[in-house]
Amino acid sequence: MTAAPGVPVDAAMIQHWLDKRKPGQNKYTTQRREADEVRILSGVFEGVTTGTPVQLMIENTDQRSKDYGDIKDKFRPGHADITYFQKYGVRDYRGGGRSSARETASRVAAGGLAREAIKAIAPQVQITGYMVQMGPHKIDRDAFDWNQIEQNPFWVPDAKAASDWAEYLDGLRKSGSSVGAIIEVVARGVPAGLGAPVYGKLDTDLAAAMMSINAVKGVEIGEGMSAAMLTGELNADEIFAPPASEDIVEIFFKGARLDSTGTYIIRPQNENDKERWFKVKDLFHFTEAEGGMALQVTRKALNKRMIANGGLPIVKRAEPRYSSNHAGGILGGISTGQDIVVRFAVKPTSSILTTRKTITKTGEETEIITKGRHDPCVGIRAVPVGEAMMACVLLDHMLLHRGQVGENRGTIGPDA
Numbered sequence: 001m002t003a004a005p006g007v008p009v010d011a012a013m014i015q016h017w018l019d020k021r022k023p024g025q026n027k028y029t030t031q032r033r034e035a036d037e038v039r040i041l042s043g044v045f046e047g048v049t050t051g052t053p054v055q056l057m058i059e060n061t062d063q064r065s066k067d068y069g070d071i072k073d074k075f076r077p078g079h080a081d082i083t084y085f086q087k088y089g090v091r092d093y094r095g096g097g098r099s100s101a102r103e104t105a106s107r108v109a110a111g112g113l114a115r116e117a118i119k120a121i122a123p124q125v126q127i128t129g130y131m132v133q134m135g136p137h138k139i140d141r142d143a144f145d146w147n148q149i150e151q152n153p154f155w156v157p158d159a160k161a162a163s164d165w166a167e168y169l170d171g172l173r174k175s176g177s178s179v180g181a182i183i184e185v186v187a188r189g190v191p192a193g194l195g196a197p198v199y200g201k202l203d204t205d206l207a208a209a210m211m212s213i214n215a216v217k218g219v220e221i222g223e224g225m226s227a228a229m230l231t232g233e234l235n236a237d238e239i240f241a242p243p244a245s246e247d248i249v250e251i252f253f254k255g256a257r258l259d260s261t262g263t264y265i266i267r268p269q270n271e272n273d274k275e276r277w278f279k280v281k282d283l284f285h286f287t288e289a290e291g292g293m294a295l296q297v298t299r300k301a302l303n304k305r306m307i308a309n310g311g312l313p314i315v316k317r318a319e320p321r322y323s324s325n326h327a328g329g330i331l332g333g334i335s336t337g338q339d340i341v342v343r344f345a346v347k348p349t350s351s352i353l354t355t356r357k358t359i360t361k362t363g364e365e366t367e368i369i370t371k372g373r374h375d376p377c378v379g380i381r382a383v384p385v386g387e388a389m390m391a392c393v394l395l396d397h398m399l400l401h402r403g404q405v406g407e408n409r410g411t412i413g414p415d416a
């Protein structure tokens with residue numbers, strides 16, 4: 001993939017996300033053991049992207065083709081064996097091969113890099129995925145807790161669901177069956193204005209990206225399919241002016257810079273006054289601005305010391321408020337500034353230990369059971385994959401937006 005030049009990145013940052021997806025971490029996923037260790041082959045020099053293509057490598061170390069020996073002339077119902085044969089005329093039975101979700105490791109690696117690049121442009125953006133349904137079992141939205149997501153093997157924001165699902169999936173797994181799931185991915189802090197009319201819609205690209213993940217059979221944005229049941233009044237996300245205390249103050253520090261230790265060196269307008277130079281360590285999210293660095297705070301959080309240290313304040317109106325988010329953060333293909341909410345459904349794993357009817361390559365009817373090491377619910381490991389696709393699409397749209405309109409955008413307020 002190609003990222004903008006100057007994005008700080010190293011293998012450990014990418015590895016963090018790969019570790020969320022890698023197989024064999026608990027009894028609820030495939031028992032294939034892969035370290036999924038990433039190596040950066042090109043495009044990064046002295047800890048930053050150079051702007052040339054970044055090539056990453058993850059090796060397969062635990063493939064076991066012999067597991068597929070029994071089904072080498074048969075097609076697994078629900079997997080891609082039959083369509084690959086119909087298209088290419090070659091039955092490569094060694095695991096899923098090109099159709100295997102082993103490939104999703106590379107998506108997560110790319111997503112790790114995309115996250116770092118997004119951080120450099122819009123540090124407030126947070127992308128989080130979680131499961132909202134496994135088979136017939138839904139989470140309790142009233143019990144939603146962001147802090148729970150990392151605390152259980154299913155990435156579920158509801159502690160009770162996590163323990164109920166553990167028992168449910170264990171039973172299914174032991175019986176040699178599998179089950180489908182729904183994953184929700186939310187991007188918070190995305191600025192309004194990403195996406196373009198007709199051919200470059202943000203929702204079109206997000207839907208395509210999510211649909212391209214193995215086993216995905218449905219994608220929804222915001223209210224999604226349920227919008228069909230609403231009236232216009234119920235679906236309207238009503239718009240309100242934000243309170244003045246929420247106004248954003250952008251403070252520009254002329255000549256400020258980030259030093260090699262990750263410390264922001266801020267200096268007052270008077271360059272000779274060395275006494276008053278001060279250093280700020282990672283407390284605030286500064287962004288690079290022409291001739292210095294800028295910091296955005298709410299009017300409420302504005303502190304006099306920032307101005308005393310040479311910051312030049314420009315007040316911007318806060319974003320409009322909405323009564324609800326049926327739109328899922330996208331209207332007319334363009335982000336509204338609200339949370340971007342995408343859901344996708346994955347089908348149950350097709351490689352199961354229960355007998356199913358199928359045919360052979362030569363057309364005889366037969367039966368099949370699929371042994372080997374398979375995920376009883378692919379939804380679990382699809383969570384980091386969905387997050388990665390969200391990151392890649394958002395980064396693409398941030399760069400497209402910047403290419404077309406620069407940093408300008410329509411600001412709602414008295415001067416509009």
Ligand SMILES: Cc1cc2nc3c(=O)[nH]c(=O)nc-3n(C[C@H](O)[C@H](O)[C@H](O)COP(=O)(O)O)c2cc1C
Nearest residue numbers: 079080099100101214215350351374375378381382
């Ligand atoms: C993270 C993840 C893990 C998966 N693990 C398995 C698996 O262990 N066994 C299997 O048969 N399918 C698995 N799948 C699904 C197959 O890759 C997928 O069904 C297959 O490529 C056919 O493509 P389609 O379902 O998109 O039409 C997994 C999918 C994902 C996203």
Ligand SMILES: C=C(O[C@@H]1CC(C(=O)O)=C[C@@H](OP(=O)(O)O)[C@H]1O)C(=O)O
Nearest residue numbers: 023030032095096100101102372373374
């Ligand atoms: C290896 C991974 O998942 C694989 C996805 C997969 C499939 O059909 O999609 C089938 C299994 O592959 P194999 O039988 O070759 O071990 C899973 O283990 C991975 O995600 O890294």
